[in-house]
Amino acid sequence: MAKLDLMLFEEEYKLLQEIIGRLEKDASAKVVFLVDKNGQQIAAAGDVKSIDATSLASLTAGNVAATDGLAKLIGEKEFSLLFHEGEKDNLHISIVGKRGILVVIFDQNSSLALVRLRVKKASKELQEIFDQVEQRAQKEADSGSRFESPFSEITDEDIDRLFGD
Amino acid sequence: MTFINYASREINCKIVYYGPGLCGKTTNIQWIYEQANPEKRGKLVSLATETDRTLFFDFLPLDMGTVKGFKVRFHLYTVPGQVFYDASRKLILRGCDGIIFVADSQRARMEANIESIANLATNLKENGFDIRSIPYVLQLNKRDMPSAATIPEMERLLRFRNEPMIEAVANKGGGVIETLKAAARQVLMELQRA
Ligand SMILES: Nc1nc2c(ncn2[C@@H]2O[C@H](COP(=O)(O)OP(=O)(O)O)[C@@H](O)[C@H]2O)c(=O)[nH]1
Ligand SMILES: [Mg+2]
Numbered sequence: 532m533a534k535l536d537l538m539l540f541e542e543e544y545k546l547l548q549e550i551i552g553r554l555e556k557d558a559s560a561k562v563v564f565l566v567d568k569n570g571q572q573i574a575a576a577g578d579v580k581s582i583d584a585t586s587l588a589s590l591t592a593g594n595v596a597a598t599d600g601l602a603k604l605i606g607e608k609e610f611s612l613l614f615h616e617g618e619k620d621n622l623h624i625s626i627v628g629k630r631g632i633l634v635v636i637f638d639q640n641s642s643l644a645l646v647r648l649r650v651k652k653a654s655k656e657l658q659e660i661f662d663q664v665e666q667r668a669q670k671e672a673d674s675g676s677r678f679e680s681p682f683s684e685i686t687d688e689d690i691d692r693l694f695g696d
Numbered sequence: 697m698t699f700i701n702y703a704s705r706e707i708n709c710k711i712v713y714y715g716p717g718l719c720g721k722t723t724n725i726q727w728i729y730e731q732a733n734p735e736k737r738g739k740l741v742s743l744a745t746e747t748d749r750t751l752f753f754d755f756l757p758l759d760m761g762t763v764k765g766f767k768v769r770f771h772l773y774t775v776p777g778q779v780f781y782d783a784s785r786k787l788i789l790r791g792c793d794g795i796i797f798v799a800d801s802q803r804a805r806m807e808a809n810i811e812s813i814a815n816l817a818t819n820l821k822e823n824g825f826d827i828r829s830i831p832y833v834l835q836l837n838k839r840d841m842p843s844a845a846t847i848p849e850m851e852r853l854l855r856f857r858n859e860p861m862i863e864a865v866a867n868k869g870g871g872v873i874e875t876l877k878a879a880a881r882q883v884l885m886e887l888q889r890a
Contacts, residue, residue: 546705569791570755570771571708585738585757587750589771593743596787605709682764682887690881693760693768 543664544574550656552576554633559641561620564634565627565657566591566680573631587634590622595632614643622649627654628661698806706767710791711876714816715798716808717749717777720837720866722799725756727872732758750776750847753788763884770880777812786819794831794883795820796875798866799854801836801844809854830855831882835875836865 539547547565555563555576562577564584570592572584594613602609613624623635623646633654635646713721722742729740736755745751753773760768773792775785797816799809817827836850847863855861860878864871 567791569710571710583739586741586755589741589755589757593787596790597752597784602782671745679838682766682884685763685884689763690877690884691723693763693880694877695761 546660547574550653554653558646560635560637562636566632568630628658708769709793710771711879712792713774713796716812719798719800721774721798722754723866724872727869773846789819789823794879796833796879798835798837801838802841803843803845812888832859833878835860835864837866840865841861
Protein backbone atom coordinates (compact mmCIF):
# COMPACT_ATOMS: atom_id res chain seq x y z
CA MET A 532 0.00 0.00 0.00
CA ALA A 533 1.82 3.06 -1.22
CA LYS A 534 1.08 6.37 0.40
CA LEU A 535 -1.75 7.55 -1.79
CA ASP A 536 -3.44 10.41 -0.05
CA LEU A 537 -7.16 10.76 -0.36
CA MET A 538 -7.65 14.18 -1.84
CA LEU A 539 -11.15 15.32 -2.49
CA PHE A 540 -11.79 18.27 -4.71
CA GLU A 541 -14.79 20.53 -4.69
CA GLU A 542 -16.68 18.82 -7.50
CA GLU A 543 -16.14 15.30 -6.13
CA TYR A 544 -17.16 16.38 -2.67
CA LYS A 545 -20.33 17.95 -4.06
CA LEU A 546 -21.25 14.74 -5.86
CA LEU A 547 -20.68 12.66 -2.73
CA GLN A 548 -22.71 15.09 -0.67
CA GLU A 549 -25.52 14.96 -3.22
CA ILE A 550 -25.72 11.17 -3.13
CA ILE A 551 -25.69 11.12 0.67
CA GLY A 552 -28.43 13.73 0.80
CA ARG A 553 -30.59 11.80 -1.63
CA LEU A 554 -30.07 8.59 0.30
CA GLU A 555 -31.13 10.26 3.53
CA LYS A 556 -34.43 11.33 1.94
CA ASP A 557 -35.13 8.18 -0.08
CA ALA A 558 -34.46 5.91 2.88
CA SER A 559 -36.41 8.12 5.31
CA ALA A 560 -33.33 8.04 7.51
CA LYS A 561 -32.49 10.37 10.39
CA VAL A 562 -28.83 10.76 9.54
CA VAL A 563 -26.44 9.41 6.94
CA PHE A 564 -22.67 9.55 7.27
CA LEU A 565 -19.96 8.66 4.80
CA VAL A 566 -16.81 7.78 6.70
CA ASP A 567 -13.31 6.80 5.66
CA LYS A 568 -12.02 3.40 6.83
CA ASN A 569 -9.37 5.22 8.85
CA GLY A 570 -12.03 6.92 10.94
CA GLN A 571 -12.50 10.28 9.30
CA GLN A 572 -15.78 11.75 8.25
CA ILE A 573 -16.14 12.51 4.54
CA ALA A 574 -19.73 13.69 4.19
CA ALA A 575 -22.99 13.76 6.15
CA ALA A 576 -26.68 14.51 5.69
CA GLY A 577 -29.77 14.82 7.86
CA ASP A 578 -29.98 15.75 11.52
CA VAL A 579 -26.22 15.83 11.87
CA LYS A 580 -26.19 18.20 14.85
CA SER A 581 -27.85 15.60 17.06
CA ILE A 582 -24.76 13.40 17.01
CA ASP A 583 -21.07 13.65 17.87
CA ALA A 584 -19.98 12.96 14.31
CA THR A 585 -16.25 12.77 14.98
CA SER A 586 -16.63 10.08 17.64
CA LEU A 587 -19.14 8.28 15.46
CA ALA A 588 -16.67 8.19 12.58
CA SER A 589 -13.82 6.91 14.72
CA LEU A 590 -15.89 4.26 16.50
CA THR A 591 -17.49 3.09 13.26
CA ALA A 592 -14.09 2.64 11.68
CA GLY A 593 -12.90 0.77 14.79
CA ASN A 594 -15.99 -1.41 14.63
CA VAL A 595 -15.51 -2.18 10.94
CA ALA A 596 -11.80 -2.83 11.43
CA ALA A 597 -12.52 -5.25 14.26
CA THR A 598 -15.21 -6.97 12.21
CA ASP A 599 -12.77 -7.24 9.27
CA GLY A 600 -10.34 -8.89 11.64
CA LEU A 601 -13.03 -11.34 12.74
CA ALA A 602 -13.91 -12.11 9.12
CA LYS A 603 -10.29 -12.93 8.27
CA LEU A 604 -10.06 -15.17 11.35
CA ILE A 605 -12.88 -17.37 10.10
CA GLY A 606 -11.70 -17.23 6.49
CA GLU A 607 -14.11 -14.64 5.06
CA LYS A 608 -12.86 -11.72 3.00
CA GLU A 609 -15.07 -9.25 4.83
CA PHE A 610 -18.57 -8.84 6.20
CA SER A 611 -20.09 -6.22 3.96
CA LEU A 612 -22.84 -5.28 6.37
CA LEU A 613 -23.33 -4.58 10.07
CA PHE A 614 -26.69 -3.96 11.63
CA HIS A 615 -27.34 -2.81 15.19
CA GLU A 616 -30.90 -2.69 16.39
CA GLY A 617 -31.82 -0.37 19.23
CA GLU A 618 -35.03 0.39 21.09
CA LYS A 619 -35.70 3.50 19.01
CA ASP A 620 -32.86 3.95 16.58
CA ASN A 621 -31.09 1.48 14.38
CA LEU A 622 -27.64 1.62 12.87
CA HIS A 623 -26.96 0.26 9.40
CA ILE A 624 -23.27 0.10 8.47
CA SER A 625 -22.03 -1.01 5.06
CA ILE A 626 -18.77 -0.98 3.16
CA VAL A 627 -18.37 1.06 -0.01
CA GLY A 628 -15.46 -0.01 -2.19
CA LYS A 629 -12.08 -0.31 -0.55
CA ARG A 630 -12.08 2.70 1.72
CA GLY A 631 -15.61 3.94 2.38
CA ILE A 632 -18.10 3.17 5.12
CA LEU A 633 -21.73 4.22 4.87
CA VAL A 634 -23.60 4.71 8.14
CA VAL A 635 -27.38 5.10 8.15
CA ILE A 636 -29.28 5.86 11.34
CA PHE A 637 -33.04 5.32 11.15
CA ASP A 638 -36.09 4.82 13.40
CA GLN A 639 -39.62 3.47 12.97
CA ASN A 640 -40.25 5.96 10.15
CA SER A 641 -38.25 3.66 7.94
CA SER A 642 -37.46 -0.04 7.74
CA LEU A 643 -34.45 -2.26 7.30
CA ALA A 644 -35.75 -3.41 3.92
CA LEU A 645 -36.10 0.13 2.61
CA VAL A 646 -32.72 1.20 3.96
CA ARG A 647 -31.07 -1.84 2.41
CA LEU A 648 -32.58 -1.15 -0.98
CA ARG A 649 -31.58 2.52 -1.03
CA VAL A 650 -28.12 1.86 0.34
CA LYS A 651 -27.48 -0.57 -2.46
CA LYS A 652 -28.24 2.03 -5.09
CA ALA A 653 -26.29 4.79 -3.37
CA SER A 654 -23.29 2.52 -2.84
CA LYS A 655 -22.98 1.96 -6.56
CA GLU A 656 -22.94 5.67 -7.23
CA LEU A 657 -20.48 6.37 -4.43
CA GLN A 658 -18.23 3.61 -5.70
CA GLU A 659 -18.00 5.30 -9.09
CA ILE A 660 -16.81 8.53 -7.54
CA PHE A 661 -14.28 6.78 -5.33
CA ASP A 662 -12.95 5.04 -8.43
CA GLN A 663 -12.55 8.37 -10.18
CA VAL A 664 -10.69 9.84 -7.21
CA GLU A 665 -8.40 6.86 -7.10
CA GLN A 666 -7.73 6.87 -10.82
CA ARG A 667 -6.81 10.52 -10.70
CA ALA A 668 -4.45 9.96 -7.78
CA GLN A 669 -2.89 7.02 -9.56
CA LYS A 670 -2.45 8.98 -12.76
CA GLU A 671 -0.77 11.82 -10.91
CA ALA A 672 1.51 9.42 -9.11
CA ASP A 673 2.45 7.67 -12.38
CA SER A 674 3.03 10.70 -14.51
CA GLY A 675 5.21 12.28 -11.85
CA SER A 676 3.45 15.55 -12.64
CA ARG A 677 2.11 15.57 -9.15
CA PHE A 678 -0.42 17.91 -7.81
CA GLU A 679 1.26 20.92 -6.24
CA SER A 680 0.84 20.73 -2.47
CA PRO A 681 -0.44 23.95 -0.91
CA PHE A 682 1.75 23.14 2.09
CA SER A 683 5.06 23.44 0.37
CA GLU A 684 6.02 26.33 2.57
CA ILE A 685 5.02 25.34 6.07
CA THR A 686 7.40 26.95 8.52
CA ASP A 687 8.31 26.33 12.14
CA GLU A 688 6.39 29.49 12.97
CA ASP A 689 3.22 28.05 11.39
CA ILE A 690 3.53 25.05 13.68
CA ASP A 691 4.36 27.11 16.77
CA ARG A 692 1.25 29.14 16.09
CA LEU A 693 -0.92 26.00 16.17
CA PHE A 694 0.23 25.48 19.75
CA GLY A 695 0.01 29.18 20.48
CA ASP A 696 -2.41 29.17 23.40
CA MET B 697 -2.93 8.52 4.89
CA THR B 698 -3.67 12.14 5.51
CA PHE B 699 -7.17 13.09 4.52
CA ILE B 700 -7.18 16.43 2.78
CA ASN B 701 -10.57 17.83 1.90
CA TYR B 702 -10.08 20.67 -0.55
CA ALA B 703 -13.79 21.41 -0.54
CA SER B 704 -14.12 22.07 3.18
CA ARG B 705 -10.43 23.02 3.45
CA GLU B 706 -9.61 20.56 6.19
CA ILE B 707 -6.64 18.35 6.92
CA ASN B 708 -7.07 15.43 9.29
CA CYS B 709 -3.96 13.77 10.67
CA LYS B 710 -3.89 10.56 12.67
CA ILE B 711 -1.25 10.27 15.37
CA VAL B 712 -0.89 7.04 17.34
CA TYR B 713 0.64 6.68 20.82
CA TYR B 714 2.40 3.33 21.00
CA GLY B 715 4.31 1.57 23.78
CA PRO B 716 4.22 -1.23 26.35
CA GLY B 717 1.38 -1.66 28.85
CA LEU B 718 1.18 1.01 31.59
CA CYS B 719 3.91 3.22 30.09
CA GLY B 720 1.57 6.23 30.15
CA LYS B 721 -0.09 6.47 26.72
CA THR B 722 -3.58 7.07 28.05
CA THR B 723 -2.17 9.51 30.62
CA ASN B 724 -0.63 11.56 27.77
CA ILE B 725 -3.88 12.08 25.94
CA GLN B 726 -5.86 12.59 29.15
CA TRP B 727 -3.53 15.47 29.98
CA ILE B 728 -3.96 16.95 26.52
CA TYR B 729 -7.72 16.63 26.89
CA GLU B 730 -7.68 18.43 30.25
CA GLN B 731 -5.43 21.23 28.96
CA ALA B 732 -7.15 21.81 25.64
CA ASN B 733 -9.59 24.62 25.15
CA PRO B 734 -13.05 22.96 25.44
CA GLU B 735 -14.02 24.56 22.13
CA LYS B 736 -11.14 22.95 20.32
CA ARG B 737 -11.30 19.45 21.68
CA GLY B 738 -13.81 16.75 20.94
CA LYS B 739 -14.95 14.04 23.28
CA LEU B 740 -12.32 11.74 24.75
CA VAL B 741 -13.48 8.26 23.83
CA SER B 742 -11.94 5.45 25.88
CA LEU B 743 -12.71 1.83 25.12
CA ALA B 744 -11.35 0.45 28.38
CA THR B 745 -11.88 -2.54 30.66
CA GLU B 746 -13.49 -2.12 34.07
CA THR B 747 -10.05 -1.72 35.56
CA ASP B 748 -9.20 1.16 33.22
CA ARG B 749 -6.84 -0.77 31.01
CA THR B 750 -7.20 0.24 27.38
CA LEU B 751 -9.18 -2.47 25.62
CA PHE B 752 -9.28 -1.24 22.04
CA PHE B 753 -8.23 2.39 21.84
CA ASP B 754 -8.54 5.86 23.31
CA PHE B 755 -9.44 8.56 20.85
CA LEU B 756 -9.23 12.33 21.08
CA PRO B 757 -9.97 14.72 18.20
CA LEU B 758 -8.29 18.13 18.47
CA ASP B 759 -8.82 21.25 16.36
CA MET B 760 -5.45 22.87 16.06
CA GLY B 761 -6.18 26.05 14.10
CA THR B 762 -5.26 26.82 10.51
CA VAL B 763 -2.19 26.42 8.34
CA LYS B 764 -2.13 27.97 4.88
CA GLY B 765 -5.89 28.47 5.07
CA PHE B 766 -6.59 24.84 5.94
CA LYS B 767 -8.20 23.77 9.20
CA VAL B 768 -5.85 21.31 10.86
CA ARG B 769 -7.36 18.56 12.99
CA PHE B 770 -5.41 15.90 14.85
CA HIS B 771 -6.93 12.56 15.70
CA LEU B 772 -4.97 11.13 18.61
CA TYR B 773 -5.20 7.40 19.26
CA THR B 774 -3.60 5.15 21.85
CA VAL B 775 -3.20 1.40 21.50
CA PRO B 776 -3.69 -1.24 24.18
CA GLY B 777 -0.21 -2.16 25.38
CA GLN B 778 -0.63 -5.70 26.62
CA VAL B 779 1.01 -8.30 24.45
CA PHE B 780 -2.20 -10.26 23.80
CA TYR B 781 -3.94 -7.29 22.16
CA ASP B 782 -1.70 -7.42 19.10
CA ALA B 783 -4.54 -7.82 16.61
CA SER B 784 -6.15 -4.61 17.88
CA ARG B 785 -2.88 -2.69 17.74
CA LYS B 786 -2.44 -3.62 14.11
CA LEU B 787 -5.89 -2.27 13.27
CA ILE B 788 -5.29 1.07 14.97
CA LEU B 789 -2.16 1.71 12.92
CA ARG B 790 -4.27 1.70 9.75
CA GLY B 791 -3.76 4.93 7.90
CA CYS B 792 -1.70 6.60 10.62
CA ASP B 793 0.38 9.68 9.81
CA GLY B 794 2.77 9.61 12.74
CA ILE B 795 3.83 7.63 15.81
CA ILE B 796 4.68 8.73 19.32
CA PHE B 797 6.51 5.93 21.09
CA VAL B 798 6.07 6.24 24.85
CA ALA B 799 8.87 4.42 26.66
CA ASP B 800 8.65 3.56 30.35
CA SER B 801 11.83 4.76 32.05
CA GLN B 802 11.75 2.17 34.82
CA ARG B 803 14.70 -0.18 34.49
CA ALA B 804 12.51 -3.23 34.88
CA ARG B 805 10.50 -2.15 31.80
CA MET B 806 13.43 -1.76 29.39
CA GLU B 807 12.90 -5.21 27.92
CA ALA B 808 9.20 -4.42 27.39
CA ASN B 809 10.13 -1.15 25.64
CA ILE B 810 12.46 -2.93 23.25
CA GLU B 811 9.90 -5.62 22.49
CA SER B 812 7.24 -3.01 21.86
CA ILE B 813 9.41 -1.14 19.33
CA ALA B 814 10.06 -4.41 17.50
CA ASN B 815 6.33 -5.12 17.54
CA LEU B 816 5.65 -1.62 16.20
CA ALA B 817 8.07 -2.18 13.33
CA THR B 818 6.30 -5.42 12.38
CA ASN B 819 2.81 -3.97 12.63
CA LEU B 820 3.73 -0.85 10.67
CA LYS B 821 5.19 -3.00 7.94
CA GLU B 822 1.98 -5.01 7.72
CA ASN B 823 0.13 -1.74 7.22
CA GLY B 824 2.50 -0.68 4.46
CA PHE B 825 4.67 1.72 6.51
CA ASP B 826 8.36 1.79 7.33
CA ILE B 827 9.37 2.56 10.92
CA ARG B 828 12.54 4.17 9.57
CA SER B 829 10.72 6.82 7.60
CA ILE B 830 7.29 7.46 9.15
CA PRO B 831 7.07 10.61 11.35
CA TYR B 832 8.24 9.36 14.74
CA VAL B 833 8.96 10.73 18.22
CA LEU B 834 10.46 8.95 21.23
CA GLN B 835 9.11 9.99 24.63
CA LEU B 836 10.98 8.88 27.74
CA ASN B 837 8.16 8.86 30.28
CA LYS B 838 8.13 8.40 34.06
CA ARG B 839 11.35 10.32 34.50
CA ASP B 840 10.24 10.90 38.13
CA MET B 841 10.54 7.23 39.08
CA PRO B 842 13.41 6.42 41.45
CA SER B 843 14.15 3.29 39.43
CA ALA B 844 14.46 5.21 36.15
CA ALA B 845 17.30 4.26 33.83
CA THR B 846 19.66 7.05 32.79
CA ILE B 847 19.01 8.99 29.60
CA PRO B 848 22.17 7.80 27.79
CA GLU B 849 21.26 4.24 28.67
CA MET B 850 17.76 4.60 27.24
CA GLU B 851 19.02 6.41 24.20
CA ARG B 852 21.44 3.60 23.46
CA LEU B 853 18.73 0.96 23.77
CA LEU B 854 15.73 2.68 22.19
CA ARG B 855 16.75 5.46 19.83
CA PHE B 856 17.46 4.22 16.35
CA ARG B 857 17.00 7.00 13.79
CA ASN B 858 18.00 10.23 15.46
CA GLU B 859 14.33 10.92 16.19
CA PRO B 860 13.31 13.70 18.58
CA MET B 861 13.70 12.35 22.14
CA ILE B 862 11.67 14.03 24.86
CA GLU B 863 11.70 13.49 28.62
CA ALA B 864 8.30 13.38 30.27
CA VAL B 865 6.38 12.97 33.50
CA ALA B 866 3.00 12.50 31.85
CA ASN B 867 0.83 12.37 34.97
CA LYS B 868 2.13 15.85 35.86
CA GLY B 869 1.97 17.00 32.24
CA GLY B 870 5.74 17.32 31.89
CA GLY B 871 6.84 16.98 28.27
CA VAL B 872 3.38 16.01 27.03
CA ILE B 873 2.68 19.01 24.80
CA GLU B 874 6.30 19.17 23.69
CA THR B 875 6.02 15.57 22.49
CA LEU B 876 2.83 16.22 20.54
CA LYS B 877 4.40 19.29 19.02
CA ALA B 878 7.44 17.36 17.84
CA ALA B 879 5.14 14.83 16.19
CA ALA B 880 2.93 17.53 14.65
CA ARG B 881 5.98 19.22 13.18
CA GLN B 882 7.06 16.06 11.39
CA VAL B 883 3.57 15.15 10.19
CA LEU B 884 2.89 18.60 8.78
CA MET B 885 6.33 18.90 7.21
CA GLU B 886 5.60 15.58 5.51
CA LEU B 887 2.63 17.22 3.76
CA GLN B 888 5.05 19.38 1.84
CA ARG B 889 6.06 16.30 -0.05
CA ALA B 890 2.49 15.25 -0.76
N1 LIG C 1 5.13 8.20 38.39
C1 LIG C 1 4.60 8.30 37.18
N2 LIG C 1 3.46 7.64 36.88
C2 LIG C 1 2.95 7.77 35.62
C3 LIG C 1 3.55 8.61 34.66
N3 LIG C 1 2.81 8.54 33.52
C4 LIG C 1 1.77 7.70 33.80
N4 LIG C 1 1.85 7.23 35.06
C5 LIG C 1 0.96 6.28 35.72
O1 LIG C 1 1.14 4.99 35.12
C6 LIG C 1 -0.08 4.25 35.13
C7 LIG C 1 -0.40 3.71 33.75
O2 LIG C 1 -0.66 4.78 32.86
P1 LIG C 1 -1.58 4.61 31.56
O3 LIG C 1 -1.62 5.96 30.91
O4 LIG C 1 -2.88 3.99 31.92
O5 LIG C 1 -0.72 3.59 30.72
P2 LIG C 1 -1.04 2.98 29.27
O6 LIG C 1 -1.26 1.53 29.49
O7 LIG C 1 0.21 3.24 28.48
O8 LIG C 1 -2.23 3.68 28.70
C8 LIG C 1 -1.14 5.21 35.66
O9 LIG C 1 -1.35 4.91 37.02
C9 LIG C 1 -0.50 6.57 35.51
O10 LIG C 1 -0.96 7.50 36.46
C10 LIG C 1 4.75 9.32 35.02
O11 LIG C 1 5.37 10.04 34.24
N5 LIG C 1 5.22 9.11 36.30
MG1 LIG D 1 -4.05 2.89 27.99
